[in-house]
Amino acid sequence: MTSLPAVALIVAAGRGTRMGGEVPKQFLDLCGQPALSRALGAFLCHPMVSGAVIVIHPDDRAHAKDAVSRAANPEAKPVTLAEGGATRQQSVAAGLDALSVAEDALVLIHDAARPFVSESLITRAISAGLRHDAAVPVLPVVDTIVTVDAAGLQTGTADRTSLRAVQTPQVFRLGAIRAAHAAVVQTGRDDFTDDAGVIRAQGGVVATFAGCPNAFKLTTPEDVARADSALRRNLTDIRAATGYDVHQFGPGDHIMLGGVRIAHDQGVVGHSDADVLLHALTDALLGAIGDGDIGIHFPPSDMRWKGAASRVFLAEAVRRVKARGGEIRCLDGTVVCEAPRIGPHREAIRALISEVAGIDISRVGLKATTSEKMGFTGRREGIAALATATIALPEV
Ligand code: MG
Numbered sequence: 001m002t003s004l005p006a007v008a009l010i011v012a013a014g015r016g017t018r019m020g021g022e023v024p025k026q027f028l029d030l031c032g033q034p035a036l037s038r039a040l041g042a043f044l045c046h047p048m049v050s051g052a053v054i055v056i057h058p059d060d061r062a063h064a065k066d067a068v069s070r071a072a073n074p075e076a077k078p079v080t081l082a083e084g085g086a087t088r089q090q091s092v093a094a095g096l097d098a099l100s101v102a103e104d105a106l107v108l109i110h111d112a113a114r115p116f117v118s119e120s121l122i123t124r125a126i127s128a129g130l131r132h133d134a135a136v137p138v139l140p141v142v143d144t145i146v147t148v149d150a151a152g153l154q155t156g157t158a159d160r161t162s163l164r165a166v167q168t169p170q171v172f173r174l175g176a177i178r179a180a181h182a183a184v185v186q187t188g189r190d191d192f193t194d195d196a197g198v199i200r201a202q203g204g205v206v207a208t209f210a211g212c213p214n215a216f217k218l219t220t221p222e223d224v225a226r227a228d229s230a231l232r233r234n235l236t237d238i239r240a241a242t243g244y245d246v247h248q249f250g251p252g253d254h255i256m257l258g259g260v261r262i263a264h265d266q267g268v269v270g271h272s273d274a275d276v277l278l279h280a281l282t283d284a285l286l287g288a289i290g291d292g293d294i295g296i297h298f299p300p301s302d303m304r305w306k307g308a309a310s311r312v313f314l315a316e317a318v319r320r321v322k323a324r325g326g327e328i329r330c331l332d333g334t335v336v337c338e339a340p341r342i343g344p345h346r347e348a349i350r351a352l353i354s355e356v357a358g359i360d361i362s363r364v365g366l367k368a369t370t371s372e373k374m375g376f377t378g379r380r381e382g383i384a385a386l387a388t389a390t391i392a393l394p395e396v
Contacts, residue, residue, distance in 0.1 A: 004050035006126050007101050008043035008169070012036050012064065012112035013057045013084030013091040025218045026112035027063040031231035032322055032358075034067040035218060038115035040079070041072035041323065043108065046122045050105075051078035054112070055095040058083050072323040089192040093181045096174070103175030106130070109195050110169040113218045115227065117169060121212045128209040129171035136171075136196045137211030138164035167211040170195050180204060235327055235392040243283030243387040247274040249380065257335065257342070257383075258349030258366065259311045259356070264340040268383065271300040275310035276385040277333050277366075281353065282310070284331070284389035285317035289324060314356050321391055328357050330390040332365035337383040342368035 012026045021028070026036045036054070043049045056064045061081065068079050082098035084091030092109060099107060106129040110117060121137060128135035145158040177195060180202045184192065192198045196206040218224055249255075252267015256275040268274035282294045298305045298313055321328060331353055335342050342349075346366050354361040371377045377384055 004048055005130065006046075006049050006106040006108055006171070007099060007174075008040075008049055008052040009092065009095040009099065009107050009109045010036070010039060010043070010052055010054045010112050011084070011088060011091055011095065011109065012060070012067075013055045014088070014113070015057060021221075023063070024057070024060060025224065027060065027067060028218070028224055030115060030224070030227050031235070031325070032327055033070055033325060034063075035115040035227075036064070036067040036112045037071040037323070038325070039110060039112050039117055040068065040074075042117045042119065042122065043110070044071060044073040044077050044079070046119055048126050049077070049108070049122065050101065051080075053080045053082055053095050053098045055082050055084040055091045055098075070319065070323060072325075074323070085190075087190050089181070089184070089190050089198065092195060092198075093185070096178045096181060099174060101174060103173070103178075105174050106171050107174045107177060108169035108171050109177075111217060114168055114215050115218070116212075116215045118212055118215065121215055122169065124209050125169045125171045128207060129173075132205075132207035133176060134170075134172045134196065134199050134204055135207040135209055136194070137167040137169070137215075138208045139167065139211045139213060141165055164208060165211075166194060166196065167215055167217075168194075172199065176204070231325065231394065234394045235325075236395045237393040238329075238390070239288045239393065240388060240390045241284050241287030243280035243285075243287060243389070244385070245276040245279040245283065246376075246382055246384045247276050248382040255340065255383065256310065257345070258333070259309070259352040260345050260348045262340050262342075262345055266380075272298070272305050272308040272313070273310050276383050277335055277349070277387070278310035278314045278353075280385040280387035281331055281333055281389065282313045282317045284387040285314070285321055285328070285391070288389050288391045289321055289326065289393070291320055311352070311356050314353070318357050321393075322358075324393055326391050326393040328359050328363070328389065328391050330363050330365070331357055331359070331387070332389075333367070333385055333387045335366070335368045335383065335385050336371055336377045337368070338370050338373065338378060338380050342366070 141160045141163040147156045180198045247268040247270050249266040250269040255268045256273040258277040350364045353364045
């Protein structure tokens with residue numbers, strides 16, 4: 001990893017028994033993206049974070065790999081999966097062992113069940129860590145807090161002026177938190193529920209900094225519903241963009257169009273399978289997120305894409321939209337050629353696009369037209385496609 005000041009350690013090894021579902025809560029889908037992907041993406045996009053270690057349960061490796069691939073920026077910085085232990089404390093210790101950064105680097109220890117960690121919260125954590133070596137985000141306690149007996153009768157009222165609710169990411173110097181974890185194991189304890197507790201058990205000092213009320217933890221099914229609806233309400237950055245592509249006809253007996261093989265008395269010339277419709281749709285999606293074009297992501301000079309099925313390109317553009325927390329609202333294409341006839345294949349093409357984009361088929365449009373025998377399409381020299389994508393991104 002690089003010399004950036006901080007690295008993330010994301011604890012995702014819990015089995016979410018309080019939630020009661022099949023899938024542990026850190027892998028639950030929140031408005032199209034797993035909770036872990038959202039948390040991981042926030043760290044990977046932060047300019048002062050060099051990479052991440054994610055601690056997982058051995059049974060969740062497939063879930064975790066999927067979540068990493070669906071985070072923003074997954075290739076830009078190193079992400080390592082480490083297997084955790086039976087308790088949170090053991091899992092953090094395993095993650096600390098898996099980090100390969102300098103001992104004085106800051107490690108941001110974060111619970112994957114807090115998907116709404118923001119750039120500003122990470123920035124506050126890093127600056128608190130640089131000043132104090134160990135610090136945790138806290139919120140003032142606004143409710144009155146009482147103590148009760150076994151029968152539920154009040155026995156007292158706590159003085160909330162000195163109480164704080166603790167969040168993550170908690171920040172430490174790597175060497176110090178590693179040493180503290182090693183030392184508490186020697187005392188026989190393996191039940192610490194946070195890492196500030198581990199430092200303090202060894203006589204260390206832990207500072208606090210301002211947490212974020214939105215960075216709540218997914219604990220109950222109601223929390224998941226709250227998170228999902230908050231994300232949906234925030235999809236207000238509506239964007240539309242276009243794509244256009246042309247390929248020349250050449251020798252052959254079929255063309256690929258919209259991922260469907262269509263018999264024709266000519267083929268199409270191209271580095272990949274030369275599917276003009278999927279290429280135009282890919283460019284429209286990339287345009288909507290301002291993320292280059294198909295030639296930048298899949299250069300013709302790269303032999304990996306020779307003869308490639310173009311649904312791979314569309315799937316990557318879809319992944320890039322979703323990694324930004326976005327939702328595809330509509331994909332629409334127009335194919336321009338004298339032949340072959342598109343009508344008989346329209347529904348198969350729409351079905352394929354809807355499957356690759358993960359949207360209902362009613363959100364996929366496809367029209368075909370000739371150019372009245374004018375121009376290169378009219379002379380049957382090639383085929384063209386125009387596309388429009390409409391997406392909704394979260395307001396930031
Ligand atoms: Mg093309």
